[in-house]
Amino acid sequence: MEPWIKKYSPKTLEEVIGHEKEKEKLKQLVEQPKKPIFLYGGTGNGKTSSVYALANDLGLELVEVNASDTRNASSIQGLLGGAINQGSLFGAGKLILIDEVEGLSGTKDRGGIPAVVKLIEKSKFPVVIIGVDAYDQKLKELKKRSELIHFKQISYEELLPLLKKICVQEKIGADEDALRHIARSSGGDVRAAINDLQVSAYDSIINMDSVAWVGERNVTIKMENALRLVFKTKNPSIALRAYDDVDEDIEKIFLWVEENLPREYTKPVDLAEGFENLSLANVFFGRIRKWQYYRFYVYCYALLSAGIALSKEEKYSSSIDYRPTTRLLRIWMANIKNAKRKGVAQKIAAVTHMSSYRAYHDAVPFIAALSRRENVADCFDFNSEEIRWLKELR
Numbered sequence: 497m498e499p500w501i502k503k504y505s506p507k508t509l510e511e512v513i514g515h516e517k518e519k520e521k522l523k524q525l526v527e528q529p530k531k532p533i534f535l536y537g538g539t540g541n542g543k544t545s546s547v548y549a550l551a552n553d554l555g556l557e558l559v560e561v562n563a564s565d566t567r568n569a570s571s572i573q574g575l576l577g578g579a580i581n582q583g584s585l586f587g588a589g590k591l592i593l594i595d596e597v598e599g600l601s602g603t604k605d606r607g608g609i610p611a612v613v614k615l616i617e618k619s620k621f622p623v624v625i626i627g628v629d630a631y632d633q634k635l636k637e638l639k640k641r642s643e644l645i646h647f648k649q650i651s652y653e654e655l656l657p658l659l660k661k662i663c664v665q666e667k668i669g670a671d672e673d674a675l676r677h678i679a680r681s682s683g684g685d686v687r688a689a690i691n692d693l694q695v696s697a698y699d700s701i702i703n704m705d706s707v708a709w710v711g712e713r714n715v716t717i718k719m720e721n722a723l724r725l726v727f728k729t730k731n732p733s734i735a736l737r738a739y740d741d742v743d744e745d746i747e748k749i750f751l752w753v754e755e756n757l758p759r760e761y762t763k764p765v766d767l768a769e770g771f772e773n774l775s776l777a778n779v780f781f782g783r784i785r786k787w788q789y790y791r792f793y794v795y796c797y798a799l800l801s802a803g804i805a806l807s808k809e810e811k812y813s814s815s816i817d818y819r820p821t822t823r824l825l826r827i828w829m830a831n832i833k834n835a836k837r838k839g840v841a842q843k844i845a846a847v848t849h850m851s852s853y854r855a856y857h858d859a860v861p862f863i864a865a866l867s868r869r870e871n872v873a874d875c876f877d878f879n880s881e882e883i884r885w886l887k888e889l890r
């Protein structure tokens with residue numbers, strides 16, 4: 497299944513929603529470059545895709561380096577040095593993009609940003625640098641020497657029509673309220689909103705029930721911050737406070753750590769040590785559940801925070817988006833699927849006087865086959881969503 501953020505990624509600058517003035521300015525500065533362009537703003541609001549779309553509009557060859565992948569100035573110099581001076585392979589113009597520039601500002605590489613600034617000042621081609629926060633001290637030099645463009649938060653009014661358009665193209669029915677809920681919960685992150693829409697669209701009709709979980713984004717942000725603290729520090733007292741803001745069940749914390757630990761700790765020794773601590777935490781958790789030894793929570797949290805933090809020999813400088821456990825998502829999807837089937841089975845059971853267990857296992861497939869030929873809605877009092885679900889059941 498193709499991710500919708502890819503499928504609906506804007507192909508031309510015009511398709512990028514919002515940022516009307518800023519898009520105009522970007523285009524103008526790329527067409528008549530004077531200084532490097534520093535484009536900044538919150539995640540998922542269209543910075544990277546705007547630059548791609550613009551290159552496409554203007555027929556420019558896009559040369560991209562992602563600073564998070566390279567992390568030091570000399571490798572950026574290596575990657576860009578040639579491109580900045582030589583003409584394009586096919587005679588077309590070029591557009592140079594340095595994305596996620598914050599990835600460069602690690603302490604190991606103090607000279608990083610100024611060196612990059614020096615390099616790009618010599619460029620014959622327009623250069624766009626993308627970052628999140630223009631007021632980051634480390635980016636001072638860059639800010640001084642470039643044209644700033646700020647992509648502000650996409651409003652909920654701007655986002656809603658895009659969600660509607662996607663539903664139309666995907667032939668999915670959607671309640672206005674449900675789409676509003678997704679748009680509102682996104683906090684201006686278009687990428688997040690489209691992802692949420694795609695998961696909700698599992699239901700083929702999107703209503704408030706299908707999007708109830710979406711408001712959990714806040715929880716997600718808090719959890720991501722907590723994990724960042726734990727994974728990125730070697731200081732136990734910082735780590736120990738990491739989960740203070742997270743008001744989630746400890747089970748969820750386990751799942752989050754389990755999911756993201758192997759993505760962060762890539763050295764086998766660190767990973768082994770990390771899982772050792774995770775499993776110890778689990779042992780204590782088992783004892784809490786079995787014997788209600790609630791004071792063991794202290795050990796659980798200590799192992800999940802300081803224990804995990806100290807499992808690494810040294811910090812990883814990678815920048816990873818920590819993600820919620822996919823296991824939970826799968827369980828949730830299975831539950832939704834089951835809930836539909838259960839609801840349908842109960843209605844069949846009520847009319848036919850069979851047990852709902854038998855209806856669930858034996859009658860549902862039969863009624864589903866029947867529903868493709870006969871109108872069964874009235875007999876069993878199915879609503880349109882249930883009918884649709886039945887017809888699609890194979």
Ligand SMILES: Nc1ncnc2c1ncn2[C@@H]1O[C@H](COP(=O)(O)OP(=O)(O)O)[C@@H](O)[C@H]1O
Nearest residue numbers: 501505512513539540541542543544545686687
């Ligand atoms: N303003 C926007 N208009 C249309 N689609 C957008 C917009 N912002 C984000 N998206 C969607 O989200 C995806 C990620 O956006 P991206 O440009 O990578 O965000 P950023 O670089 O600002 O973090 C895009 O592929 C696109 O599908």
Ligand SMILES: [Mg+2]
Nearest residue numbers: 543544545595
């Ligand atoms: Mg980006």
